[in-house]
Amino acid sequence: MGENEKKYLIDAFDSNWIAPLGPHVDGFENEMAEYLGIKHAAALSSGSGALHLALKIAGIKERDKVLCPSLTFSATANVIMYEKAKPIFVDSDPNTWVVDLNALEKAIVVHKPKAFIPVDLYGQSCDYDAIIELCKQYNVKLIEDAAEALGADYKGKKCGLFGEMGILSFNGNKIITTSGGGMLVSTNEDFVKKSRFLATQARELELHYEHKELGYNYRMSNLLAAVGRGQLEVIDDRVKARREIFNRYEKNLSHIDGFTFMEEADYGKSNRWLTTLTVDEKECGISKTQIIDALEKENIESRPVWKPMHLQPLYKGCDFVMSENEDVSKRLFDDGLCLPSGSSLVEQDQNRIIDIILSLIN
16 A cells, blocks of 8 residues: 555545545546546446456356356356356466467357356466457357456557456455455446446436346445555556566576476566466475465465366366366466565565575475
8 A cells, every 4th residue: 555545545535425436436447447548447346246247248147158267266157157157167278377279269169158258367368369259250258357467468458358348356465456346347338337237236217216127236435446546556566566576486486397487478468466386296396285384384375376166166067178188277276386476575575485495495
C-alpha cells in the first residue's frame, strides 16, 4: 500500500460513499479501461463473480460443455459448475505452462464445447491469435481468465481482453489488490451493462424492487475501488518489481541441475506474478517438498503450483484431454514450486531464501 491508496480511501470515507457503487467505482472502471486500451469495464466483488457473470452473459446453460485448462486455480472450473454445465479439462504446454494448443484443438473437435476459458497462468499470456482462430473456426465462445496477468502483455497489448469478454482479479494476493474484487471487461457495451444489472440482484428500473431474472450481489464497494485506483497508478512499478525478483532467483538458482524456471513465451511479456519453477529430484537430489519444509522452518511461505483440476476429488470423472506424450499438468504439479514473490520482497530477504535453497543443494 502507498500514500495514494490512503488518500483515495479517506476521500471515499469522508464523502460517505460507503456502500457499493460511487464515484471511485466509476473512476476505477474508467482508468482500468484506459490502461487496457478498451472501452467497457464493470468493477465487481471478485474475479470469480466476474467469471460467473461472463458465463451467464455468454448463455452457458445446464449440460453445456465448457473447456478450461486443468492447471488453474479452482475458481476457473467452479463457475462452470455454478451453471450446472460440464467442465472439460485441457493439458498444459510443457514450456509455457499455459494451455497446449494441440490438446485444445483435439478437445474442441471431440467434445464440441460451447465456450473455452483460457487462463493466463502465473502472469503468462496464452497465445491468443491461435486461440481466437480456433474458436472462430469451431464457433466456440471465448472468455479470458486474466486474473493472474494484469500488467502482462501479448504481442505488445495488455492482457485482459483479446476476444469479447475477459475477467480480472484484485484479490489480496494479486499484483494489485483491492483486498477483494474483480472486473469484467468487454468490447461489447451491452455485455458490461448486463453484468452490472445481474450484479445488483437483477433489479429492474422501477421505483419498487422488481425482479424478472435471477440476480447476484457482485458489485464492488466504493471503498475498495478507491484502493484499486491508487494501486493501478503503480501497476508498472509492481510488474517491474516482480520481474526483478524472478530474474534474481533465476540468476542465482538456474545453474542447479534439475531446476527449470517457467519460460517466458516469445510472444509476450509476463508480469511474473509468481516465480515458479520445477525441481527434478533425480537430477538435483532434493524435492520441492524439502525446499518448502526448509523455508517453513524459517517462517517463510512457499507453495506447490496449482493442483490440476482433473486430479481434484471434486472433479473426479470429468473428461481430460492430455498432451500428446505425457500428462504435463500433473508433472508440473508433482515438481512445481512457487517461491515468495511479493512486490515488497527486498533483496536482503530474497537472498535469505536463495541461501536456504543453496544450503540444501550443498
